[in-house]
Amino acid sequence: MYLFVEQLVNGWAIGSLYALFGIGFGLVFSTLGILNAAHGTYASWAAIIGYYAVVWYGVPFPVAIVCGVFGGGIIAILVDQLGFQPLRSRRVGLLGAFITSIGFWIILDSLAGFATGQQSLAFPARSYPNALVEIGLIKVSQIQLTIIASLIVVTVGIHLLIQRSRIGAAMRAVGWNDLAAGLSGVNSRIVILLTAFLAGATSGLAGVLGGIATNNVHFSLGEGLMLKGFAAVVVGGFNDVRGTAIAGIMLGIIEVFVAQYISTAFRDGVTYTLLLGFLILRPRGLFGSASFVRA
Amino acid sequence: MEAFLDFWAAYGSTVTFSMVNAFFALSTYAVLSAGVLSFTTVTFAAVGGFLAANMVGNFGLSIYAAFFLSAVGGGLASAIVATLFLRLESHWMALASLALVLITRVVVLNAPGLTGGVYGKVVPMSISQLDLLILLVVVTFIFYRLHNSWYGLTARAVREDAAVASTIGISPFRTQFIAFIVSGIVGGLGGAAMAFTLQFISPETYFVGMAFTMLASTVLGGSFHWFGPIVGALIFTALPATMQAVVPAIEDVAKGIALVLIMVFLPRGLIDPRAVGLRRAAKLREEREKRAAGENANG
Numbered sequence: 045m046y047l048f049v050e051q052l053v054n055g056w057a058i059g060s061l062y063a064l065f066g067i068g069f070g071l072v073f074s075t076l077g078i079l080n081a082a083h084g085t086y087a088s089w090a091a092i093i094g095y096y097a098v099v100w101y102g103v104p105f106p107v108a109i110v111c112g113v114f115g116g117g118i119i120a121i122l123v124d125q126l127g128f129q130p131l132r133s134r135r136v137g138l139l140g141a142f143i144t145s146i147g148f149w150i151i152l153d154s155l156a157g158f159a160t161g162q163q164s165l166a167f168p169a170r171s172y173p174n175a176l177v178e179i180g181l182i183k184v185s186q187i188q189l190t191i192i193a194s195l196i197v198v199t200v201g202i203h204l205l206i207q208r209s210r211i212g213a214a215m216r217a218v219g220w221n222d223l224a225a226g227l228s229g230v231n232s233r234i235v236i237l238l239t240a241f242l243a244g245a246t247s248g249l250a251g252v253l254g255g256i257a258t259n260n261v262h263f264s265l266g267e268g269l270m271l272k273g274f275a276a277v278v279v280g281g282f283n284d285v286r287g288t289a290i291a292g293i294m295l296g297i298i299e300v301f302v303a304q305y306i307s308t309a310f311r312d313g314v315t316y317t318l319l320l321g322f323l324i325l326r327p328r329g330l331f332g333s334a335s336f337v338r339a
Numbered sequence: 340m341e342a343f344l345d346f347w348a349a350y351g352s353t354v355t356f357s358m359v360n361a362f363f364a365l366s367t368y369a370v371l372s373a374g375v376l377s378f379t380t381v382t383f384a385a386v387g388g389f390l391a392a393n394m395v396g397n398f399g400l401s402i403y404a405a406f407f408l409s410a411v412g413g414g415l416a417s418a419i420v421a422t423l424f425l426r427l428e429s430h431w432m433a434l435a436s437l438a439l440v441l442i443t444r445v446v447v448l449n450a451p452g453l454t455g456g457v458y459g460k461v462v463p464m465s466i467s468q469l470d471l472l473i474l475l476v477v478v479t480f481i482f483y484r485l486h487n488s489w490y491g492l493t494a495r496a497v498r499e500d501a502a503v504a505s506t507i508g509i510s511p512f513r514t515q516f517i518a519f520i521v522s523g524i525v526g527g528l529g530g531a532a533m534a535f536t537l538q539f540i541s542p543e544t545y546f547v548g549m550a551f552t553m554l555a556s557t558v559l560g561g562s563f564h565w566f567g568p569i570v571g572a573l574i575f576t577a578l579p580a581t582m583q584a585v586v587p588a589i590e591d592v593a594k595g596i597a598l599v600l601i602m603v604f605l606p607r608g609l610i611d612p613r614a615v616g617l618r619r620a621a622k623l624r625e626e627r628e629k630r631a632a633g634e635n636a637n638g
Binding site (some may be wrong): 139149150170271278 | 376435555559599603
């Protein structure tokens with residue numbers, strides 16, 4: 045029982061990372077219609093930026109996170125403006141943007157390799173809170189609690205932003221039909237920049253927290269998150285942040301339990317089979333709406 | 340002659356690998372030319388590659404028989420995949436095919452009896468460049484014939500607009516199913532070619548990296564004509580090798596930048612029949628106007 049609850053929390057924390065990462069990926073896909081292969085590199089870069097902020101300037105933990113988050117957001121905006129903006133007027137569709145994003149993936153990935161010297165780095169042990177907190181029966185590390193809380197805050201925040209605010213309505217409008225949105229006075233430029241920034245920032249948050257939690261800052265950090273985050277987005281439904289959050293947590297828990305009680309060999313297999321099953325049987329995901337036009 | 344031999348010593352393997360990649364690019368092109376964006380070529384290649392490795396390694400078959408079986412295996416796999424995937428809308432199909440690539444690796448990892456699992460599999464035979472070239476030429480000839488056949492015409496119609504195509508009596512499902520089968524056969528051949536070239540295959544051989552490379556080569560070369568993927572594969576394979584000679588440190592970065600630049604400035608790829616047609620039409624128009632102007636001046 046003890047082990048069960050502890051693994052439940054572990055799974056929840058891992059799943060929260062997947063979900064944090066997936067939220068941005070889904071946001072870009074549903075709003076801008078881009079399948080962004082470079083999304084994982086934002087997380088790697090954010091972790092690297094956070095790491096150097098700590099190592100070089102000795103900034104406290106929250107500042108390091110903010111650095112990583114903003115770094116991820118700014119890189120995402122740069123990629124969007126340099127790579128995707130020129131394609132928008134030409135209507136090259138999903139494929140052109142996807143190939144461009146592969147290009148950026150290669151560029152950012154190898155640059156990240158240089159930045160880390162092809163090595164695996166670790167945040168200095170004292171630079172982040174890592175004490176164990178006792179909750180009822182079990183002990184949970186502070187970093188896991190931070191991850192779990194971050195996902196809840198980000199999910200609620202972005203959900204409110206999209207569903208309740210004017211700019212959120214504009215984002216939904218652009219996602220549904222960007223031409224019609226532009227005709228009715230939505231400034232798509234701002235929507236594009238905001239979406240790109242949010243995507244980069246959430247991915248960055250997942251990157252920094254993941255880098256700390258796994259004690260491993262590596263240029264391919266984003267790649268692992270990418271595959272699982274992608275699964276979370278598909279299972280949860282592309283156009284609903286809440287769905288991604290719940291599906292991410294679910295996948296994390298399933299993964300940990302499969303590894304614990306069945307076999308580590310099947311860990312990824314179960315996740316990807318779920319992913320394929322959902323794509324074939326229920327492509328709009330658990331919570332997605334049927335009238336999702338873009339995809 | 341001396342210079343040629345030097346070149347061959349330095350870049351012979353690059354040429355071989357671009358031929359192997361040309362199979363994958365053609366396989367991706369096969370489905371793309373019918374309007375399907377799919378990464379499943381990786382799966383077909385894995386089927387072909389491991390099938391070939393087993394046939395040669397465990398059953399002592401000849402390399403040609405192994406190629407034949409790989410093609411059959413790839414084709415069968417594609418029939419199954421096509422039946423499942425063709426019910427999906429295009430964007431979901433792209434995602435589902437990516438998921439299938441991820442699952443392929445998990446399956447390969449967990450079937451050590453057939454694939455060697457984590458440790459990979461050694462392939463005890465290699466293919467000569469000439470054989471590879473002949474095979475590629477045969478496959479290309481088939482693509483050339485397909486392009487100019489009724490099937491090629493329907494594929495282009497389905498790609499432009501599936502709804503319109505079905506109103507004039509073309510079945511998008513049938514067209515895309517055939518496209519998948521062609522993709523599977525060529526993908527299986529490519530997988531076997533890869534196995535015999537590398538002589539060692541592991542779960543990582545047939546994974547996301549390959550999926551992205553083949554799609555990038557196809558789109559880079561141009562996905563509207565069968566010659567495009569071959570050119571694209573050649574460039575995309577040769578680019579890193581040449582970059583390595585010029586700027587060794589940032590070889591990958593340069594590859595990425597080249598990819599982005601080509602997509603931004605030539606989004607339809609290098610080989611684009613439409614651009615050729617447009618240029619020809621523009622030239623014709625110019626000549627006609629000149630002639631008309633001349634007649635006006637005379638009259």
